[in-house]
Amino acid sequence: MKPSPGTDAGGGVGAREVSRMLGLTVAQVRAWVRSGLVDPERGPKGELRFSEADLSLLRAARGLAGARIGPRRMERALTKLREQVPEGESIADLEIRAEGSRIVVTDGSARWQPESGQILIDFEEKPIGRLLTLPSGEDRGETAGRRVEAHSWYSRGCELEESDPEEARAAYAKALSSDPRHADSHVNLGRLLHEAGDAAAAEEHYKSALAVRPDDATAAFNLGVALEDLGRDLEAIEAYETAVLLDPAHSDAYFNLAGACERVGRPAAAIRHLKAYRALVRSRSQ
Numbered sequence: 001m002k003p004s005p006g007t008d009a010g011g012g013v014g015a016r017e018v019s020r021m022l023g024l025t026v027a028q029v030r031a032w033v034r035s036g037l038v039d040p041e042r043g044p045k046g047e048l049r050f051s052e053a054d055l056s057l058l059r060a061a062r063g064l065a066g067a068r069i070g071p072r073r074m075e076r077a078l079t080k081l082r083e084q085v086p087e088g089e090s091i092a093d094l095e096i097r098a099e100g101s102r103i104v105v106t107d108g109s110a111r112w113q114p115e116s117g118q119i120l121i122d123f124e125e126k127p128i129g130r131l132l133t134l135p136s137g138e139d140r141g142e143t144a145g146r147r148v149e150a151h152s153w154y155s156r157g158c159e160l161e162e163s164d165p166e167e168a169r170a171a172y173a174k175a176l177s178s179d180p181r182h183a184d185s186h187v188n189l190g191r192l193l194h195e196a197g198d199a200a201a202a203e204e205h206y207k208s209a210l211a212v213r214p215d216d217a218t219a220a221f222n223l224g225v226a227l228e229d230l231g232r233d234l235e236a237i238e239a240y241e242t243a244v245l246l247d248p249a250h251s252d253a254y255f256n257l258a259g260a261c262e263r264v265g266r267p268a269a270a271i272r273h274l275k276a277y278r279a280l281v282r283s284r285s286q
Contacts, residue, residue: 012040012051012054013050014049015029015047017158018055020158024058032061035075037057037058037075037078037079038054038057039054053090056096057078061075063213064215077103078096080117081105081114084117092147093107097215147178149175149179151175151182153175153178154172154185154188156171157169157171157172165192168188169193172188172192183216187205190204190206190209190219190226194225199230203223206219206223206226216246217242220240220243220246220253221240224253224256224260225256233264241257249280251281255277258273
């Protein structure tokens with residue numbers, strides 16, 4: 001398999017590209033570098049260059065922050081996780097998420113808490129008399145291979161977005177054919193389809209992303225925009241409310257909430273959300 005464009009083989013990706021790929025601000029990316037969560041390489045001009053493992057940690061940090069996991073605890077857990085990944089394997093192959101107050105990692109065959117190293121076994125709703133069989137090594141390898149391939153196509157799509165959006169859409173579609181649960185591909189493909197005028201198709205991809213990653217504020221916000229364009233303001237309001245619940249600093253979501261509430265006859269709510277938007281804009285300008 002060819003290495004993913006824009007990753008280690010090509011010298012990594014820059015902070016602005018990471019910001020666009022993950023829906024973070026450049027300031028957030030640099031803050032996590034300063035905290036030691038990621039330790040990117042430096043390019044020939046001293047610029048930061050992020051590997052696929054760095055991207056995976058930043059993606060996980062974004063999700064955990066949206067799930068109200070405290071920054072120190074999150075950084076401690078992800079730092080320990082780096083020590084737990086065996087040599088020759090990559091953090092990019094892992095799924096990292098919050099389950100209630102727990103940080104849980106899944107590699108396709110096992111689930112554990114990186115803070116304690118404790119293995120988690122799900123005993124819920126297992127039919128009596130059935131044996132629980134773990135995936136074979138071959139099955140685990142196949143699953144990991146599909147994830148790597150999906151991430152490769154996802155990275156390819158990110159590289160192509162500005163120069164060839166149609167090819168970027170095709171790359172994201174190929175990522176999803178390899179791994180239908182690749183949430184970032186759903187988000188980016190949805191956005192490109194929406195920009196091309198297909199809000200209904202975009203809606204489905206945003207919902208698929210949220211089904212996999214319910215703490216994704218970007219997917220919730222984008223869903224709200226698609227629903228607005230489809231003339232479904234009440235559903236759009238629900239999506240925007242989810243976005244601000246996940247990310248209380250999401251000023252665009254507050255602004256859109258104000259407009260949608262005004263259209264459906266909720267003037268008090270519209271004023272409240274507009275005030276929240278203005279307060280966030282003022283705080284950023286200070």
